[in-house]
Structure formats: structure tokens, C-alpha cells
């Protein structure tokens with residue numbers, strides 16, 4: 017049993033703690049949060065100890081690995097501390113909001129044999145990964161186009177947006193990662209278009225956007241389109257389409273159940289999509305812990321690595337440059 021501690025007991029940390037606790041090959045060895053009541057409440061719910069400090073977690077001989085689900089600006093520090101203490105790491109996205117900080121962290125942990133897995137949970141989604149496997153098996157011939165639709169069900173609170181680091185680094189980072197995962201090739205050019213369509217006032221106040229479209233192209237000419245919205249009134253919209261010379265694969269949205277209703281005024285109405293990421297990607301969040309345990313116990317390579325996290329941030333930076341300068345940007349302009 018892999019003894020894991022969850023750092024951060026907020027929205028996603030609570031879910032991770034519950035998932036680790038019920039995982040057949042992992043044990044929740046405790047939790048830690050700077051905000052003691054949050055840690056105490058999750059510790060009580062899971063029947064585990066709340067550590068008094070992060071230092072105590074890293075010094076503990078009873079901890080094999082940490083799952084970092086704290087606020088984004090703490091991730092790089094905690095990765096470095098964990099590796100220095102000999103603990104394996106599963107870290108939520110993004111590694112950091114600043115590419116220089118990510119590069120400094122990469123330099124510090126260089127050469128470590130300890131697994132570091134990034135929380136790009138969508139790679140572990142059964143539908144998305146089946147689509148990729150089918151594509152790799154040649155079912156659609158040569159891949160030409162990838163279309164990623166990722167729309168949230170509602171605008172987050174202002175306080176969240178103030179700290180999130182911008183739509184591209186906070187939200188699209190998942191899609192930049194998925195684009196690389198599906199294209200199986202690095203995008204070399206990016207074009208971004210974005211506005212505050214949902215709340216123009218908030219957009220002006222925070223200099224933030226809430227609706228965006230991106231076009232990416234790889235060296236061999238494969239194309240990818242990503243579209244994002246912070247508010248799709250019909251629910252959390254998560255679709256991935258792969259189009260090739262012999263067909264198309266679609267990993268579609270999911271509903272809580274498949275009941276369809278028919279009446280005199282409507283046909284085929286069904287339940288709304290699963291509400292948000294905690295519901296839609298529940299299996300993926302469990303599978304990423306599975307993958308992590310394999311990394312630690314069997315020496316498997318993380319499906320989503322630190323370098324994948326760095327590459328996704330590079331695409332976000334290229335997209336911001338494109339948005340600012342209103343032009344197609346070469347990824348090499350930001351990655352050096």
C-alpha cells in the first residue's frame with residue numbers, strides 16, 4: 017500500500033483525499049492544509065491525522081508520497097521539498113503560473129529517480145484515452161485534425177479569477193495538454209482569439225477573458241482547434257474529436273444516466289450533463305491515482321509528466337503572446 021498524504025484540503029483536495037482513502041493500493045496517511053479547520057474537517061471525514069506543518073509531512077518516515085492539491089503558487093516549492101525529502105509526487109496542474117519558476121524547479125529536481133506526475137486528469141478519462149488508443153491503432157488512418165471543446169458551466173467567483181493566473185494558464189492548460197496528448201506531436205504554431213463575452217465588466221476590471229478560441233499546428237501540418245467558455249448555460253461541455261483519413265472518433269459528454277423522455281411537445285430530452293469536473297472526470301481522477309501507484313511501485317513512466325506540465329505552460333505563454341500581438345506565434349518564440 018502506497019502511503020500518501022494530500023496537501024491542500026480545498027475543493028479538489030477533499031476529493032483527492034477521499035479517492036486515495038478508497039483506493040485499493042494506496043492509504044491516506046494524513047492531510048495538511050495551511051488553514052487548520054479545512055485540514056481538520058477532511059481528516060475527520062477520512063479518519064486520518066491532520067499534520068501540523070508541511071515540514072512534518074516531508075520529515076515523516078511513514079509517508080511515501082504526496083499529492084499536492086494546494087493553491088497554485090505553492091506547487092513548485094512543495095515539489096522541490098518533496099523530492100529533497102525522497103517522496104514521490106502527484107501534483108495538480110499547473111506547476112506554476114510563471115515559466116521561469118517552472119524552469120528553475122525543473123533544474124532543481126533534475127536527475128531525480130522519484131516519480132513526479134502532473135494532474136492532467138483528462139489523459140486518464142476512459143473515453144478520451146480510448147479515442148487516443150483507437151487513433152494510435154490506425155482506426156482513423158492518418159490523424160489530420162483534433163477539435164477540443166471545453167466549456168465550464170458557470171463563471172467562477174471574482175476572487176478565484178483574481179488568483180487563477182488567467183484563463184489560458186488556469187483552464188486552457190488542460191486543453192493544451194490534451195492537444196499534445198492527442199496530436200502525439202509538438203505544436204509549433206499557435207493563434208489565439210479571446211474576449212470577455214460573458215462578463216465584459218469583470219473582463220475590464222481584471223483584464224481577463226472568459227471565451228477563447230485557439231488554432232495550433234504541428235511541424236507535419238496536423239491541425240488542432242480548442243474552444244473554451246467559462247459559461248455554457250447547458251452544462252459542462254467536454255468533447256474531443258479526432259479526424260483522420262479513414263474516419264472520425266468522438267469522445268463525448270456524459271450524463272448521470274441515459275433516460276430519454278418523449279412527450280407531445282418534445283422528443284429525446286435527457287438529463288443535463290454531469291455538473292462539473294468533480295463529477296465528469298471522477299473515473300479519470302481515480303485512474304490517475306492508479307497510474308501514480310504504478311509509477312512508484314512498478315517504475316512505470318508517468319502518463320502526464322513534469323515536462324508535460326512545462327510544455328502546456330509554454331503553449332499558454334505562446335497563446336498570450338498571440339493574443340497581445342494579434343498574430344500567429346511560433347512556440348519557439350517563448351520556449352527559446
Ligand SMILES: NC(=O)c1ccc[n+]([C@@H]2O[C@H](COP(=O)([O-])OP(=O)(O)OC[C@H]3O[C@@H](n4cnc5c(N)ncnc54)[C@H](O)[C@@H]3O)[C@@H](O)[C@H]2O)c1
Pocket residue numbers: 023024025026027028029048049050051054070085086087088090108109110135136137293
Ligand atoms: N485537475 C483539475 O481538473 C483541477 C480542478 C480544480 C483545481 N485544480 C488545481 O488544484 C489546485 C487547488 O485548487 P482548488 O480549486 O482545490 O483550490 P481551493 O482554494 O479550494 O483549495 C486550495 C487549498 O490550499 C490551501 N493552501 C493554500 N496555501 C497553502 C500552503 N502553503 N500549504 C498548505 N495548504 C495551502 C488553502 O487553504 C485551500 O484549502 C489549484 O492548483 C488548481 O489549479 C485542478
